[in-house]
Amino acid sequence: MAASTAGESVIETRALTKRYGGGQLAVDGLDLTVPAGSVFGFLGPNGSGKTTTIRMLMGLIAPTSGAARVLGEPMPRATRTVLPHVGALIEGPALYGYLSGRDNLIRYDSADPAADPRTRRARVATALDRVGLTAAAGKKAKAYSLGMKQRLGLAAALLQPRRLLVLDEPTNGLDPQGMREIRSLVRELASDGTTVFLSSHLLDEIEQVCTHAAVMARGRLLTQGPVAELAAGARGRLVVTTPDPGDAARVLKERGVADLTVTDDGVTGEPPAPGTDLADLNAALVAAGVRVRGFGVERASLEDAFVALTGEGFDVAG
Numbered sequence: 001m002a003a004s005t006a007g008e009s010v011i012e013t014r015a016l017t018k019r020y021g022g023g024q025l026a027v028d029g030l031d032l033t034v035p036a037g038s039v040f041g042f043l044g045p046n047g048s049g050k051t052t053t054i055r056m057l058m059g060l061i062a063p064t065s066g067a068a069r070v071l072g073e074p075m076p077r078a079t080r081t082v083l084p085h086v087g088a089l090i091e092g093p094a095l096y097g098y099l100s101g102r103d104n105l106i107r108y109d110s111a112d113p114a115a116d117p118r119t120r121r122a123r124v125a126t127a128l129d130r131v132g133l134t135a136a137a138g139k140k141a142k143a144y145s146l147g148m149k150q151r152l153g154l155a156a157a158l159l160q161p162r163r164l165l166v167l168d169e170p171t172n173g174l175d176p177q178g179m180r181e182i183r184s185l186v187r188e189l190a191s192d193g194t195t196v197f198l199s200s201h202l203l204d205e206i207e208q209v210c211t212h213a214a215v216m217a218r219g220r221l222l223t224q225g226p227v228a229e230l231a232a233g234a235r236g237r238l239v240v241t242t243p244d245p246g247d248a249a250r251v252l253k254e255r256g257v258a259d260l261t262v263t264d265d266g267v268t269g270e271p272p273a274p275g276t277d278l279a280d281l282n283a284a285l286v287a288a289g290v291r292v293r294g295f296g297v298e299r300a301s302l303e304d305a306f307v308a309l310t311g312e313g314f315d316v317a318g
């Protein structure tokens, strides 16, 4: 197994394609790069091919063509060496309702031939603690809320140290409180350097928790990269608030700011190219006698980015 080094990608696919037996092209030429240490959001409406991709990454189904590497190893060929380093929560955890949360984890741990039985109880206790289920550990799993079941599934994925966590729609069906809990848990898991790859059809969820994202639609990758750049690349706007919008527009135009719109109380335009110092731009306005009340780049949302890319709204109903 390749050793982990900074800058390495944990998941890498090249022209990954899956056509199902019925002829349905579910994933179409996917080139995905998931950097080590990222919280990577795999975003797309229902039916866009996220689950199919995850199943190929986990070696559960074979691609029709193309290649996938996970932790530097080819999948599905290296499934048996790769999967012990990957914690996965796909399509909800399989739990025994009549067993307690703790006993469910003991069962999971016992099914792992590499897990030392002598340290089992301690491992289970640590995993329960990490997901905040210690107090409820003795309760039967069938009495758990959906959010608690998801957390128990995460605990199962965390019984062993992992380099990668793959979570398929981890907040699906949860109420806002449950979603918050899972989000903060994901942040916490990522803080020790574990790469987290999570799929979601919720744009704001990805914005809140992910450092990087890829956007899928109809089996194809629309874009990928750091979340801040994806959003900024779309529709970030330079916003200057001033009682002298005409003069401000003239100065900004001279300075190469494109797509200017003059409003009653200011000017907006395309943010200047990376490398341009915003302070210089502001100083130029002031030097030209423009009275600047506000100056900054307004962040675009991922939703803006999606709309800009597809020309359509992000239809979560698929």
Ligand SMILES: Nc1ncnc2c1ncn2[C@@H]1O[C@H](COP(=O)(O)OP(=O)(O)OP(=O)(O)O)[C@@H](O)[C@H]1O
Pocket (backbone or CB within 6 Å): 020, 021, 022, 024, 025, 026, 044, 045, 046, 047, 048, 049, 050, 051, 052, 053, 201
């Ligand atoms: N086993 C299968 N056989 C045939 N077609 C399939 C199969 N599984 C999925 N599909 C189709 O492939 C496309 C992509 O589905 P997939 O489940 O990967 O999307 P998704 O983005 O994960 O959506 P969801 O969030 O609804 O699971 C859909 O059109 C789906 O109907």
